[in-house]
Amino acid sequence: MLLGHEKVSFLHLPTPLDHLPAVSRDLGINLYVKRDDMTGLGTGGNKLRKLEYFLFAAQKAGATALVTVGGPQTNHGRLTAAVAAKYGLKCTIVAVGAYPGEISANILLDRMMGCEVYLVQPDGDASEAELEERAVRETFQKYESQGDVPYFIPMGGSNELGALGYYECAQEITAQAAEQKIDDARIITAVGSEGTYMGLFIGLKDTKSPVRLTGIAISPSHEPDAAARAKGYFDQCHDFYNLDWVAEKEDFEIINDYHWGAYNNPVKEVREAIYYLARKEAIILDPCYTGKAFYGLMQMVKTGAIKQGENIIFLHTGGTAGINGPIHRIPMEEDLKDGIIIKKPAK
Numbered sequence: 001m002l003l004g005h006e007k008v009s010f011l012h013l014p015t016p017l018d019h020l021p022a023v024s025r026d027l028g029i030n031l032y033v034k035r036d037d038m039t040g041l042g043t044g045g046n047k048l049r050k051l052e053y054f055l056f057a058a059q060k061a062g063a064t065a066l067v068t069v070g071g072p073q074t075n076h077g078r079l080t081a082a083v084a085a086k087y088g089l090k091c092t093i094v095a096v097g098a099y100p101g102e103i104s105a106n107i108l109l110d111r112m113m114g115c116e117v118y119l120v121q122p123d124g125d126a127s128e129a130e131l132e133e134r135a136v137r138e139t140f141q142k143y144e145s146q147g148d149v150p151y152f153i154p155m156g157g158s159n160e161l162g163a164l165g166y167y168e169c170a171q172e173i174t175a176q177a178a179e180q181k182i183d184d185a186r187i188i189t190a191v192g193s194e195g196t197y198m199g200l201f202i203g204l205k206d207t208k209s210p211v212r213l214t215g216i217a218i219s220p221s222h223e224p225d226a227a228a229r230a231k232g233y234f235d236q237c238h239d240f241y242n243l244d245w246v247a248e249k250e251d252f253e254i255i256n257d258y259h260w261g262a263y264n265n266p267v268k269e270v271r272e273a274i275y276y277l278a279r280k281e282a283i284i285l286d287p288c289y290t291g292k293a294f295y296g297l298m299q300m301v302k303t304g305a306i307k308q309g310e311n312i313i314f315l316h317t318g319g320t321a322g323i324n325g326p327i328h329r330i331p332m333e334e335d336l337k338d339g340i341i342i343k344k345p346a347k
C-alpha cells in the first residue's frame with residue numbers, strides 16, 4: 001500500500017544499481033546505472049512499475065481486457081501486453097501512426113504475447129487525438145459486445161496512479177545510494193509522457209531524500225515550458241496523494257536541449273552514444289529514449305552542467321526492443337556492417 005493505493009507485485013525488485021567504472025573514468029564522474037530495463041516480464045522496462053498499480057485497479061474493476069494507446073512501437077504498449085498475457089487478460093494497443101512496413105521490434109513482441117495492435121492510419125483530416133479517441137471507443141464497444149470488461153490505461157501509464165510506481169523507485173534508489181555510500185547523487189532520466197519523472201520527483205521530495213533529479217526530454221512535446229507542464233501534472237498528483245507540501249515551477253528540471261526535434265527519430269550522434277556504452281560497459285540502450293538521455297548526459301559533462309566528480313545515477317528505463325524497428329535498425333546496419341567479415345568457403 002502506497003499513499004492509500006494497492007498494487008499487484010510482479011516485478012524483480014530491487015533492480016540493480018551498478019557502478020560503471022570505464023565510462024566513469026572517461027567522463028571524470030562517478031556513473032551508476034539503475035537497471036530498470038531488468039524489471040522482468042516482456043523484456044522489461046520502466047512501465048512495469050506503473051502497471052503494478054494499473055493491474056490492481058483493473059482487477060478491482062473486474063476487467064477482462066486491457067486497452068492502451070501510444071505510438072506504433074510503444075514500449076508501454078508492449079509491457080501492457082506482457083502484463084495482460086501473464087494475468088490472463090485480453091489486450092489491445094491502439095496506435096495512430098503509419099505502419100512501419102514490417103512486423104518487428106515491439107509490434108512483433110506484442111503479437112507474440114497475444115495482444116492485438118490496432119494501427120490507425122492518419123487520414124490528414126481528423127486530428128491524431130480524435131482518431132485515437134474514436135479507435136479506443138470502437139475497441140471498448142467490440143470488447144463489451146462480446147461480454148468482456150475493458151479497462152483503459154493512459155498513454156505511457158502516466159497519470160497519478162502510474163506515477164506511484166516511480167515514487168516507489170525513488171525510495172528504492174535512496175536506500176541503494178545510502179547502502180553504497182553514494183553521496184549527493186543525481187538521477188538522470190529520459191522524459192516522455194513524464195510519469196517516471198513525476199513519480200521520482202514526488203517520491204524523492206516526499207521522503208526528504210538527498211538524491212536530486214534531472215530529466216531529459218526526448219521529444220519537443222515539452223516545449224516551450226517543460227516546467228509549466230510538470231507543474232500541472234504535479235498539481236493533479238498533489239490532490240490525488242493528499243500531499244501536505246507544494247512544488248513550484250522552478251523546482252522542476254527538465255532539459256529540452258537533446259530531443260533532436262522529433263519523437264523516435266534516427267540520429268547519428270545518439271547511435272554513437274549507444275555504441276559507446278555498449279562497447280565500454282555492455283549495456284544496450286534504445287534510440288528513442290535512453291540513447292537520447294545518455295547522449296544528453298555526456299553533453300552535460302562537456303558543458304559543465306554535470307560537474308567533474310559528480311555522482312550520477314543514470315536510470316535505464318528499457319526500450320531496447322526499439323533497435324529492431326526498421327527506422328533504427330537500417331541505419332545501424334549501415335554503421336556497423338564494416339566489422340562483419342564474410343569468409344567464402346575455400347574451394
Ligand SMILES: Cc1ncc(COP(=O)(O)O)c(C=O)c1O
Nearest residue numbers: 075192193194195196289317319
Ligand atoms: C524506454 C522508455 N524510457 C523512458 C520512457 C519515458 O517514461 P515516461 O513516459 O514515464 O516519461 C519511456 C516511455 O514510453 C520508455 O518507453
